[in-house]
Amino acid sequence: MNSTATDRFDTSRFEASRNRLASLAYRMLGSAADVEDAVQDAFLRWQAVDRQRIKVPEAWLIKVVTNLCLDRLRSAQARRERTVGTWLPEPLLGGDPMLGPADTFEQRESVSLAVLTLMERLSPHERAVYLLREAFTYSHAEIAEILDITESASQQHLHRARRRITAARRGGDEVDPASARRIVEEFLAAASSGRTERLVALLTDDATAISDGAGLTETLLQYDTPQRIAAIARAGFTPTPAKRRLAGGTPAIHYALVNGAPAILFVLGDQVVGAVTFDIANGKIATVRGIATPTRLGRLTEAWRQHEPDPPLITQW
Numbered sequence: 001m002n003s004t005a006t007d008r009f010d011t012s013r014f015e016a017s018r019n020r021l022a023s024l025a026y027r028m029l030g031s032a033a034d035v036e037d038a039v040q041d042a043f044l045r046w047q048a049v050d051r052q053r054i055k056v057p058e059a060w061l062i063k064v065v066t067n068l069c070l071d072r073l074r075s076a077q078a079r080r081e082r083t084v085g086t087w088l089p090e091p092l093l094g095g096d097p098m099l100g101p102a103d104t105f106e107q108r109e110s111v112s113l114a115v116l117t118l119m120e121r122l123s124p125h126e127r128a129v130y131l132l133r134e135a136f137t138y139s140h141a142e143i144a145e146i147l148d149i150t151e152s153a154s155q156q157h158l159h160r161a162r163r164r165i166t167a168a169r170r171g172g173d174e175v176d177p178a179s180a181r182r183i184v185e186e187f188l189a190a191a192s193s194g195r196t197e198r199l200v201a202l203l204t205d206d207a208t209a210i211s212d213g214a215g216l217t218e219t220l221l222q223y224d225t226p227q228r229i230a231a232i233a234r235a236g237f238t239p240t241p242a243k244r245r246l247a248g249g250t251p252a253i254h255y256a257l258v259n260g261a262p263a264i265l266f267v268l269g270d271q272v273v274g275a276v277t278f279d280i281a282n283g284k285i286a287t288v289r290g291i292a293t294p295t296r297l298g299r300l301t302e303a304w305r306q307h308e309p310d311p312p313l314i315t316q317w
Contacts, residue, residue: 014046017058019097021065026098027131028069030089030116032299035098038068063146066128073124082120085219088212088289089116090296091275093303094257101135105174110135113259113289114279118168122161129154130161175280180262181255184278187285188253188264188313191237199230204284214246215293229288236290239317247273252312266317272301
């Protein structure tokens, strides 16, 4: 095989692992732009290394990407960007390759916005071990090799990560999709019509709401009682000329799945200008997240443009 054919063959081996690498990096970093940087850096290292000496290419690539992500999480820039109260994971439309693998409940849960947010409470190594074990089913021996730690250390990191995530987790079993959609449609109808009592009834007693303020504030806006959330939802879902100017026009509102959870998207033409996601627990809404900062919606918009949506819930908001 000549050098050109070898390079082409080795590139195809990398491409065969690209989606798996990206899905790991997304769970680690929660940002599509950071994922793309990490995967591209891994590709450059793959090109530069003596590939004939690599016995298991995928294992080598997983190790490289994991450690690139750890470097990113440890960096001073990342610590500034991910300060508590300022950071939200980037939402992804259902079907995005970065959300895979999704065969088990643990794999699907690990990419939920709820768990991605909870993982900010973990150390970088705890996060890596948790994901490699829960979402990618690597053994502790394999994780020890990837992270250059002992198997005992891997087990300890996993124990601490599971304990912290379990203590903070608010959901239960997976929600029936039809029930989730019904609850979200009821929420939208109540918010649009100003029915505060119905909104409160749809929320858990300890419900929370988080908004990025469309990027107009430096910190996230947070609300922590059903009454406050209902009032904010009622005000937020009432269209005004100012809101339409901010959105750039009169968007349609669509139902969608975002990171495996029910969501409503505000869509103007082929541009997603806002997303509201919902965590459902015990038949009620436990968490509402409003995301409208353009930089957080870029990849979701790209996926939406390739998507065949259902008819909008509201044609003109």
